[in-house]
Amino acid sequence: MSIQYEVEQLADSYGVADSFPKDFGYGEEEADIEDSPSASDSKPRILLMGLRRSGKSSIQKVVFHKMSPNETLFLESTNKIYKDDISSSSFVNFQIWDFPGQVDFFDPTFDYEMIFRGTGALIFVIDAQDDYVEALGRLHLTVSRAYRVNPEINFEVFIHKVDGLSDDHKIETQRDIHQRANDDLADASLEKLHLSFYLTSIYDHSIFEAFSKVVQKLIPQLPTLENLLNIFISNSGIEKAFLFDVVSKIYIATDSSPVDMQSYELLREDGSGSAYDKESMAIIKLNNTTVLYLKEVTKFLALVCILREESFERKGLIDYNFHCFRKAIHEVFEVGVSTQRSSGSQAVGSPCTKAVALNGTPRNTV
Numbered sequence: 085m086s087i088q089y090e091v092e093q094l095a096d097s098y099g100v101a102d103s104f105p106k107d108f109g110y111g112e113e114e115a116d117i118e119d120s121p122s123a124s125d126s127k128p129r130i131l132l133m134g135l136r137r138s139g140k141s142s143i144q145k146v147v148f149h150k151m152s153p154n155e156t157l158f159l160e161s162t163n164k165i166y167k168d169d170i171s172s173s174s175f176v177n178f179q180i181w182d183f184p185g186q187v188d189f190f191d192p193t194f195d196y197e198m199i200f201r202g203t204g205a206l207i208f209v210i211d212a213q214d215d216y217v218e219a220l221g222r223l224h225l226t227v228s229r230a231y232r233v234n235p236e237i238n239f240e241v242f243i244h245k246v247d248g249l250s251d252d253h254k255i256e257t258q259r260d261i262h263q264r265a266n267d268d269l270a271d272a273s274l275e276k277l278h279l280s281f282y283l284t285s286i287y288d289h290s291i292f293e294a295f296s297k298v299v300q301k302l303i304p305q306l307p308t309l310e311n312l313l314n315i316f317i318s319n320s321g322i323e324k325a326f327l328f329d330v331v332s333k334i335y336i337a338t339d340s341s342p343v344d345m346q347s348y349e350l351l352r353e354d355g356s357g358s359a360y361d362k363e364s365m366a367i368i369k370l371n372n373t374t375v376l377y378l379k380e381v382t383k384f385l386a387l388v389c390i391l392r393e394e395s396f397e398r399k400g401l402i403d404y405n406f407h408c409f410r411k412a413i414h415e416v417f418e419v420g421v422s423t424q425r426s427s428g429s430q431a432v433g434s435p436c437t438k439a440v441a442l443n444g445t446p447r448n449t450v
């Protein structure tokens with residue numbers, strides 16, 4: 085009946101927290117670009133690059149700073165590298181570096197080797213509403229340089245502003261960009277360099293979905309989180325479950341059943357950060373006999389489940405399983421973070437008191 089045994093086994097057997105990156109994304113927003121390479125190496129970094137006006141700053145503001153898409157019309161051009169450390173407000177403890185469109189690799193003051201060495205993912209944004217020939221040239225130059233410095237980088241191409249394109253046009257644009265970008269790589273004997281493509285727009289859920297996937301690739305605990313979600317839903321009669329970053333509303337993990345876009349759009353309406361605390365929960369009955377169930381997992385993570393009304397009759401079981409699930413999630417992350425923060429205020433005590441939220445905020449668990 086319960087999942088306690090299974091989740092405990094899983095949490096125990098996984099080398100979990102040991103693999104948590106030390107200094108997982110902490111850094112000073114105003115930190116200088118000339119950070120020492122060793123310090124930069126330890127901070128997982130997502131770079132946002134692309135031509136001028138392709139939409140880089142808009143993406144960052146909409147996903148991580150709750151800017152409404154219409155407000156981005158008034159964004160000024162970025163003239164220097166803008167570093168955004170989102171670790172204090174979000175589970176996603178990464179730095180995002182928004183690069184001005186005109187970055188010049190041949191400028192001797194631009195130490196791209198140092199930058200690429202500490203990079204986890206490089207997102208290259210292409211404006212699909214514009215002529216993209218120049219962007220493709222820039223993409224090739226950028227990824228080939230980055231790959232030579234650090235072949236471990238995940239290369240992600242956002243074919244952006246697709247809200248202005250018809251469905252047919254979207255597919256054709258993606259096919260064409262995919263083909264040309266890979267042809268360019270083949271010509272340079274860089275077949276091993278893998279590019280992932282996403283169709284995105286800040287005017288709908290697609291930018292959140294794409295960012296979720298980019299971030300998930302950088303979370304070493306992802307398979308464990310997916311396993312825990314699978315165990316949780318199969319023992320609780322739940323159809324689909326997502327672990328959401330409360331602030332950005334990107335999802336950190338989901339169970340292994342397919343993601344239905346309509347569900348995801350629905351979920352974006354929930355989990356808003358401001359009034360969110362340990363007691364937070366929501367049960368929303370949707371008129372199509374489906375229930376949306378939201379619970380706090382950590383200060384930065386919420387579990388959102390979709391289930392049938394009749395399954396919800398066993399709410400006691402679901403709540404008990406959730407309790408075990410939540411405990412396991414805390415265990416997955418706590419050791420690495422508490423080791424990392426051992427010089428901080430929280431003491432390493434019994435398993436019930438030492439847990440910390442995922443980005444290091446001390447808190448008590450049940």
Ligand SMILES: Nc1nc2c(ncn2[C@@H]2O[C@H](COP(=O)(O)OP(=O)(O)OP(=O)(O)O)[C@@H](O)[C@H]2O)c(=O)[nH]1
Pocket residue numbers: 134135136137138139140141142143153155156157158159160161162163183184185186244245246247248284285286287
């Ligand atoms: N239609 C549409 N417009 C977008 C989208 N994303 C961004 N824009 C618009 O594109 C314009 C440029 O956006 P920015 O975010 O300033 O572009 P940037 O790449 O940061 O530009 P630089 O700072 O010059 O490098 C703005 O007017 C945005 O409103 C999108 O998904 N769809």
